[in-house]
Amino acid sequence: MYNYSSNDQQLVDQRVFQFRDQTRRFLAGELSEEQFRPLRLMNGLYIQRHAPMLRVAIPYGELSSRQLRGLASIAETYDRGFGHFTTRQNIQFNWLKLEQVPDILEELAGVQMHAIQTSGSCIRNITCDHLAGIDAAEVEDPRPWCELVRQWSTMHPEFQYLPRKFKIAFTGSSTDRAATMAHDIGLKLISNSAGETGFEVHVGGGLGRTPVVARKIKAFLPKSDLLTYLEAILRVYNLNGRRDNKYKSRIKILVKAIGLDAFRGQVELVFQNLNPNTLLNENIDISTVKSRFRSVFPLPVNLVSNKLSAEKHKTFSRWLENNTLATKFNSYRSVYISLKNPDRPPGDLTAGEMRFIAQLADKYSGSLIRTTHTQNLLLPLVHESDLVRLWQALTEANLSIANIGTVQDVICCPGLDFCSLANTTSIPIAQEIQNRFRDPDELHALGDIQIKISGCMNACGHHHIGHIGILGVDKRGEEWFQITLGGRADRSLKIGERLGPAVDRNSIASAVESIVRHYLRSRIDQGEHFLGTLNRIGIDSFKEVVYG
Amino acid sequence: MGNFEFSENTIGASEWFELSREGGCDELNPGVLVVAANSVLEFLAGPLNRFERIVVTSGDFNDGRFFSIGRQIRLLGYSGRLTVVGNILPDQYTALRSCGFDDVLICEDSAIGGIVVLDQAHALAGVEYAVPRNLEHFSEA
Numbered sequence: 001m002y003n004y005s006s007n008d009q010q011l012v013d014q015r016v017f018q019f020r021d022q023t024r025r026f027l028a029g030e031l032s033e034e035q036f037r038p039l040r041l042m043n044g045l046y047i048q049r050h051a052p053m054l055r056v057a058i059p060y061g062e063l064s065s066r067q068l069r070g071l072a073s074i075a076e077t078y079d080r081g082f083g084h085f086t087t088r089q090n091i092q093f094n095w096l097k098l099e100q101v102p103d104i105l106e107e108l109a110g111v112q113m114h115a116i117q118t119s120g121s122c123i124r125n126i127t128c129d130h131l132a133g134i135d136a137a138e139v140e141d142p143r144p145w146c147e148l149v150r151q152w153s154t155m156h157p158e159f160q161y162l163p164r165k166f167k168i169a170f171t172g173s174s175t176d177r178a179a180t181m182a183h184d185i186g187l188k189l190i191s192n193s194a195g196e197t198g199f200e201v202h203v204g205g206g207l208g209r210t211p212v213v214a215r216k217i218k219a220f221l222p223k224s225d226l227l228t229y230l231e232a233i234l235r236v237y238n239l240n241g242r243r244d245n246k247y248k249s250r251i252k253i254l255v256k257a258i259g260l261d262a263f264r265g266q267v268e269l270v271f272q273n274l275n276p277n278t279l280l281n282e283n284i285d286i287s288t289v290k291s292r293f294r295s296v297f298p299l300p301v302n303l304v305s306n307k308l309s310a311e312k313h314k315t316f317s318r319w320l321e322n323n324t325l326a327t328k329f330n331s332y333r334s335v336y337i338s339l340k341n342p343d344r345p346p347g348d349l350t351a352g353e354m355r356f357i358a359q360l361a362d363k364y365s366g367s368l369i370r371t372t373h374t375q376n377l378l379l380p381l382v383h384e385s386d387l388v389r390l391w392q393a394l395t396e397a398n399l400s401i402a403n404i405g406t407v408q409d410v411i412c413c414p415g416l417d418f419c420s421l422a423n424t425t426s427i428p429i430a431q432e433i434q435n436r437f438r439d440p441d442e443l444h445a446l447g448d449i450q451i452k453i454s455g456c457m458n459a460c461g462h463h464h465i466g467h468i469g470i471l472g473v474d475k476r477g478e479e480w481f482q483i484t485l486g487g488r489a490d491r492s493l494k495i496g497e498r499l500g501p502a503v504d505r506n507s508i509a510s511a512v513e514s515i516v517r518h519y520l521r522s523r524i525d526q527g528e529h530f531l532g533t534l535n536r537i538g539i540d541s542f543k544e545v546v547y548g
Numbered sequence: 549m550g551n552f553e554f555s556e557n558t559i560g561a562s563e564w565f566e567l568s569r570e571g572g573c574d575e576l577n578p579g580v581l582v583v584a585a586n587s588v589l590e591f592l593a594g595p596l597n598r599f600e601r602i603v604v605t606s607g608d609f610n611d612g613r614f615f616s617i618g619r620q621i622r623l624l625g626y627s628g629r630l631t632v633v634g635n636i637l638p639d640q641y642t643a644l645r646s647c648g649f650d651d652v653l654i655c656e657d658s659a660i661g662g663i664v665v666l667d668q669a670h671a672l673a674g675v676e677y678a679v680p681r682n683l684e685h686f687s688e689a
C-alpha cells in the first residue's frame with residue numbers, strides 16, 4: 001500500500017482549496033456553467049439525473065481500512081448511506097449537494113484520497129490487475145508503476161484539456177484481469193529474451209460506440225522509458241485527436257484514421273526529443289515510489305480452532321473454492337467479497353458494511369482491501385487458519401455469497417436509475433437475471449459465465465466484452481435490449497457478436513436464462529466453457545432458443 | 549482569434565516552414581513567429597531562436613493543444629519569450645508556465661486587453677490567481 005509523501009499531501013490539499021474557490025466563483029456567478037464544467041469534471045463531479053455525482057479515485061484499486069472508513073463517513077454524512085464501486089476501481093456517490101463537495105474533498109484528502117481526474121477530458125484513474133503483487137504467475141508487481149504514472153499524470157500541466165478522456169491500465173500477469181486491451185493505453189509487464197523486464201505497450205483500445213481492441217505499438221519498452229514514451233503518445237494525441245465530434249475524439253479513432261504505423265512514427269519522432277531529464281515533474285522516480293509502499297507483512301494470525309457442522313462445512317467449502325484464491329505466499333489466500341447478492345444493486349455497499357469490512361481487514365488482512373474490475377472487493381492476504389472465522393463473520397453480515405465468477409457476478413452500469421445518458425435501466429435487469437439462478441449447486445455447475453450490462457451505447461457496463469452482453473436501447477420511448485454473445489475481457493479480448501433483434505423489457509431475463517440453460521444442455525461436460533460450447537455449436541443454435 | 553496588430557515583423561508558422569525548407573530564413577529578420585494551435589509539429593522547424601518572441605494562438609480555453617505546442621517549442625530548444633493569446637482561464641496559468649510560456653495576452657473584443665506575465669507566483673501551488681495587469685502593450689514587450 002502506497003503512503004503519501006508530504007508533496008502528495010500538499011497537492012491534494014491545495015486542490016481542495018482550489019476547488020473550494022472555483023465552486024464559490026461558480027455559485028457567485030463569476031464562472032459560467034461552460035467555464036465551470038471542465039473544472040468540476042477534473043474533480044470528478046458530474047451533474048446526474050437526480051443530483052451531482054462524485055466519483056472518487058481508488059488508484060489501482062488499493063484501499064486501507066482507514067480509507068474505507070473515510071468513504072463510509074462520506075456515504076453517511078453527505079449521501080444516502082451507500083457508495084457504488086465501478087468497473088474502473090472507483091467509487092461513486094450519487095446523491096450529493098454541490099456546495100458540500102469541497103468539504104467532501106477535504107475529508108477525502110484527510111485519508112489520502114481524492115477525486116482528481118476521475119472524469120473530464122484528461123488522464124483518468126490508473127487501474128490495475130487486482131491480484132497485483134500476490135499472483136504467483138506475475139512477471140513483476142505493477143503497482144509501483146501504476147503509482148508512478150498516477151503521480152506523473154495527476155495535474156499534468158500539458159494534458160488537462162485533451163480531446164477526450166484517456167484511460168490507462170496495467171497488468172503484470174499473463175492473465176489479463178484489468179481489461180487492459182480495452183484501454184486507451186494498456187501496459188503489460190513482460191520479460192524479454194535477455195531476461196529483462198519491460199512493458200508491452202498497446203494503444204487505442206476502448207468500448208463505447210465503436211468498440212476497438214487495442215493494438216500493439218511497442219513490443220518491448222525499457223522500464224526507464226515509460227514516462228517519456230507515455231508523454232510522446234499523449235502529445236501526439238493531444239495535438240491530433242479530433243475535437244470537432246466527441247464520438248470521434250478518442251485515441252482509437254486517431255489510430256484507425258492515420259493507421260498504426262503512421263501513428264507509431266509520430267510517437268517515435270516526439271520520443272526522440274525526450275529523455276528522462278525533460279520530464280515536467282522531476283520529483284518522481286520509481287525507487288522513491290517503491291520505498292513508500294508499506295509491506296503487508298507481518299500479518300496477524302489468530303490461531304483458534306474451528307469446528308463446523310457438516311451442513312455448514314459444505315457451504316464453507318463452496319465459498320472456499322469459489323471465493324478464495326491461493327497466492328504466491330504460502331498459507332495465505334485472497335478472499336473475495338461479492339457485491340453481487342441479488343438483494344443489492346451490483347457494486348453497492350452501505351456505510352455500515354464498509355465499516356464492517358474495514359474491521360475485518362484490520363483483523364485478518366493487514367488493514368488492506370482491494371476493489372476489482374468486476375465491482376467486487378478483495379481481502380488480498382488472509383492466513384488459512386483464519387478463513388473459517390472470516391467466513392462466519394461475513395456470513396453473519398450476508399456478505400459470503402459464493403458467486404464470484406458465476407452467472408450472478410454481473411457487471412452493470414448505473415443505467416436509468418442514476419445516469420442522465422441512459423436509454424434503459426440496468427440494475428433491475430441484473431437483479432432479475434441473478435434471481436433466475438439462485439440455487440448454489442446450479443450456479444456452481446454453470447461455472448464461469450460473465451454477463452455485462454450497459455444502459456446505453458457508452459458501454460460503461462462493458463457489454464461488448466461480456467460472454468453474454470446486454471445493451472439497453474430506446475425504441476419509441478420503450479426499453480429494449482440487444483444481446484451479444486462471445487465477447488471476452490481477458491488477454492484475447494474479443495467483441496461479442498449480435499444475437500439478433502433487441503428483446504423487450506419483459507423478455508430480457510428469460511432470454512438470458514434460455515441462453516444459459518441451452519449452454520448447460522449442450523455442453524459436452526462440465527469442463528466445456530460457455531465460450532467453447534458457443535464456438536462448437538455456433539450462435540444460430542442460441543438464436544433459435546431465444547427467437548424460436 | 550481576433551485580428552491582432554502584433555508588429556511589422558510577424559510571420560506565420562506555415563510561411564516560416566516553407567522558408568526554412570527553402571533555406572530562405574537567412575535574409576529574413578522577423579521578430580515574432582505566430583503559431584496557431586492547430587499547426588502540425590513539422591512547422592516548428594528551422595532556427596527558432598532567431599525570434600525574440602513566439603506567439604501561440606489558442607482556440608478555446610478547453611482546446612488544450614496550445615499546451616503541447618508550447619512544450620514542444622521549448623523541447624526544440626527555443627529560449628526566447630513564449631506567449632499564448634486567446635481565451636484563457638486564470639486557472640490555467642500555472643500549467644501554462646510549466647509548459648514553458650512566459651506570458652498570456654488577454655484579448656477583449658478581438659483586441660489585446662492586457663498581458664499577464666507568468667511569474668514565480670504561478671509556478672507555486674496552482675492556487676494563486678494572477679490579476680491581469682495592463683502592464684505592457686504587446687508591441688512594446
Ligand code: SF4
Pocket residue numbers: 413414415416419420421422423454455456457458459460461
Ligand atoms: S453505459 Fe450509458 S447508461 Fe450506463 S452509466 Fe454509462 S452512460 Fe450511463
